[in-house]
Amino acid sequence: xxxxxxxxxxxxxxxxxxxxxxxxxxxxxxxxxxxxxxxxxxxxxxxxxxxxxxxxxxxxxxxxxxxxxxxxxxxxxxxxxxxxxxxxxxxxxxxxxxxxxxxxxxxxxxxxxxxxxxxxxxxxxxxxxxxxxxxxxxxxxxxxxxxxxxxxxxxxxxxxxxxxxxxxxxxxxxxxxxxxxxxxxxxxxxxxxxxxxxxxxxxxxxxxxxxxxxxxxxxxxxxxxxxxxxxxxxxxxxxxxxxxxxxxxxxxxxxxxxxxxxxxxxxxxxxxxxxxxxxxxxxxxxxxxxxx
Numbered sequence: 004x005x006x007x008x009x010x011x012x013x014x015x016x017x018x019x020x021x022x023x024x025x026x027x028x029x030x031x032x033x034x035x036x037x038x039x040x041x042x043x044x045x046x047x048x049x050x051x052x053x054x055x056x057x058x059x060x061x062x063x064x065x066x067x068x069x070x071x072x073x074x075x076x077x078x079x080x081x082x083x084x085x086x087x088x089x090x091x092x093x094x095x096x097x098x099x100x101x102x103x104x105x106x107x108x109x110x111x112x113x114x115x116x117x118x119x120x121x122x123x124x125x126x127x128x129x130x131x132x133x134x135x136x137x138x139x140x141x142x143x144x145x146x147x148x149x150x151x152x153x154x155x156x157x158x159x160x161x162x163x164x165x166x167x168x169x170x171x172x173x174x175x176x177x178x179x180x181x182x183x184x185x186x187x188x189x190x191x192x193x194x195x196x197x198x199x200x201x202x203x204x205x206x207x208x209x210x211x212x213x214x215x216x217x218x219x220x221x222x223x224x225x226x227x228x229x230x231x232x233x234x235x236x237x238x239x240x241x242x243x244x245x246x247x248x249x250x251x252x253x254x255x256x257x258x259x260x261x262x263x264x265x266x267x268x269x270x271x272x273x274x275x276x277x278x279x280x281x282x283x284x285x286x287x288x289x290x291x292x293x294x295x
Contacts, residue, residue, distance in 0.1 A: 009275075011275040017267040017270055017271045018268055018271035018272070020267055021269075022264075022268060023264075024261070024263065025261075025265065025268065028261055031078055032078035035078070035079060039071060040069075041068075041071075042072065043068060043072040043229050044068070045069075047068070048066065050067045051064070051067040053067075061074065064234070065237060073234055074253055074257055077233075077254065077257075078231075078257065080141065080224050080229070080230040081211050081214055083145075084148065084230075085207040085211040086210075088147075088148035088210045091146065091148075092150075092151075092156050092206060093156060093206075095149070095156075096152070096157040096160060099117075099157040100114075100161040101160060101192065101195075103115060104162070104164025105164055107165075117154075118153075118154035118157050119154075121153070127213070129151050130148065130151055130216070131222060133150070139224075140225065141228075144218075148217075155202070155206075156199070156203075156206070159199065159202055167191050167194040168191060170194075173186060173190050173191060176189075176190055201273045201276065204265055204268050204269035204272055205266060205269035207265045208266050211258065214230070215230070215231050215232030216232060218230045218231070218236065219235055221233075231257050234250070234251070235251045235254050235258075238251030
């Protein structure tokens with residue numbers, strides 16, 4: 004990240020707010036055993052659907068489990084789903100995009116057709132189909148969301164590589180006899196980091212929503228493990244919504260806050276790095292290795 008982008012990011016209130024929300028949620032997830040005073044799995048039917056109180060900060064659910072405890076422990080699942088699944092999508096999409104954009108020809112055609120097939124299906128429908136075909140578990144959720152999300156990343160990276168590979172410093176490196184691996188890693192990859200970083204940040208928010216949707220449908224993390232989507236599903240009964248709204252409102256607000264935090268950070272990064280300005284001017288910053 005160049006100096007101009009760093010200054011712009013430091014002065015952007017959206018970035019500070021987004022980072023603050025993300026850091027707070029990560030800390031709550033990591034320190035869940037310390038900040039919660041109850042076992043998130045402990046059933047207490049005597050105290051079911053109790054309202055918020057000093058002993059139960061966000062009340063209890065239909066099985067008498069503490070909502071606050073399940074919320075902070077559920078943050079581990081939801082945040083991990085966003086980060087891990089997006090890392091999988093990044094690994095697959097970045098690799099495929101670099102290969103397709105750099106080599107072109109039949110390799111590019113094959114990768115892009117695979118991406119088109121993946122993008123042809125509605126994302127949620129494809130997620131449901133893959134999750135239902137496999138045994139629902141945390142690992143399956145991570146893998147499913149990551150595999151479904153690779154196509155968009157690959158198309159983004161490929162488009163950037165098609166431009167970068169024609170630049171003079173890349174052509175000069177190839178003319179000097181540098182191997183393709185060195186050219187890609189040393190010159191091409193650093194030039195596509197900015198848009199990829201923005202896409203990953205925004206993708207984490209989408210992955211959190213996807214995990215919540217799968218858990219809500221019963222195809223994500225299986226009970227009794229808490230997750231925000233399954234908590235909303237547990238409280239979707241009309242009677243609970245009327246008499247004990249905290250059972251679904253609390254996890255819903257947590258999902259909204261997490262998605263908002265990552266989206267604000269992604270928007271701030273997009274404005275700071277300003278790829279649209281670079282595209283309009285036809286100039287893409289060369290990596291440090293190509294500057295003299």
